[in-house]
Amino acid sequence: MTESIVVQDVSKRFTMQYTRTIKEMSIAALRRQPLKDTFLAVNDVSFTAHQGESIGLMGLNGSGKSTLLKLISGVMKPDTGKVLTRGRIAGLIAAGAGFHHQLTGRENVFLNAAILGMSEAETKRKFDQIVDFADVGKFLDTPVGHYSSGMSARLGFAVAAFAESDIFLADEVLAVGDRPFKKKCMARMQEIKAEGRTLFYVSHSPGSVRKMCDRALVLEKGVLAFDGPVAEGIRFLKYDTDNEDDETIADDEIGADI
């Protein structure tokens, strides 16, 4: 088995800056107000994912899921410990792609694809597939700034989902999509999984994690509190026991993120 993602004793501490200019800083210093505070968002997390595994990452709001994904994608660097990955990484982090608001959807597709390592020819070849999937219609040639949040998430997901990658990160993809689109996303992620890519899926919906993943990680205030089979992970989260109805809703509405 090939290791795909290795996370070793990783911690990430954020500095919450209360002041943004040198002037504000001096005033705060004079008044003896705190200049900053720190916050441990990811606390000594270790795990290894193998190529082709699909992992569901769960936890309450603010537990550090998106932060962990940013560390894996390389957008952020860990303070201590190390993150190693093998191959190309694509995905959607913290609802919404890295889009440029002044550019049109079409231009953003090319830009995003280039950042994900696709050549011009490769992007052209896959362009129709991407546009079909995102289905934003005539808005393709208007600036992304005028898109609804659902539309920009669709386009972002479509680019990432059709990019050539070995690791696919999906954070809150289903949070803003409508029901038909959620179905389409789930189907596409099943395909990605079947292609043998490593899938890292963040969701608040136990139902969709159960469908999609064969391993669950649960973060609690930045600490990796659970690592194991999906059913146990969901039980660990106590999503099941809270309310019978919750479970039925969750299974019905695939990916009904809270």
Add this chain to the structure above:
Amino acid sequence: MTTQVADPGRVPDAPLVAPGDNGGLHNVFRQRYLLRLLVRKELQARYQGSVLGLLWSYVLPLVRFLAYFLVIGFIFNMTRGMTNFAIHIFTGLVMVHYFTETFSSGTRSIVKNKGLVRKMSLPREMFPVAAMLVSAYHTIPQLVILVVGVALTGWSPEPLDFAAGLLGFSIIAVFGMGLALIFSAANVFFKDFQNIVQTFTIFVTWSVPMIYPYDRIADLFEGTWVEQAYLANPIANGVILFQQLFWVPTVGPDAEYPAVMPDHLFTRGLIVLAACLVLLAVAQWIFTRLEGKFAERL
């Protein structure tokens, strides 16, 4: 733990590496297609929503040129006592404008692209480099105007003058790039830096022989440390070397007021270029150290 057996065709033959470890200027030029897209995007975005669009980047230097030419040339009477003063100004202005544009748009580049910086992993040096290339692109029409201007006044450069012009341009590009790298990173942490840049660019206008000839500096400070300090300024060097290509050949040796240039033009230019390259290396080092916190501080 049920682990699906990976499709053997899918197992990447890449090594395990730290993700996002793709920074550095050398990686920027390895991803030329992405750089080209970013430059094109910058060109579109800089004047989006304005009627005159790209023309604005010529209006500003033109207005500055006219102001200097009329005020300094006629009110301060600089046209008397100097040959082809207009070309002297314009040559300097092309370089000064290139420098200030690179510096100021480069400084703002990371913050302006925070949508991408926060979400995607790419060499972040891309943004200041793209700003520098866009500024260079905008100097092309100015150069065309300059060439037409000097051709009309009788321009007969030697081959060595072209080397001087190229050296001057390189000094400005490398110096501007180095400062843009440092300031773009610093600007993520404190927005004060983009204002510091504005102040700095005003100062640049007076620190180079553009609206006054080098003659004046030589008269006042010949052989003193002040002259050496003046000539240590990379922008002054870039301007002087550029004038060696465009202004000096139009003046000619028999002119009533011959062109006065500092000695050791090339030696000094090469030393300054080397110093700017060292600055660029230091800038890259600083940028790499600060870059790790960009995503969380934007």
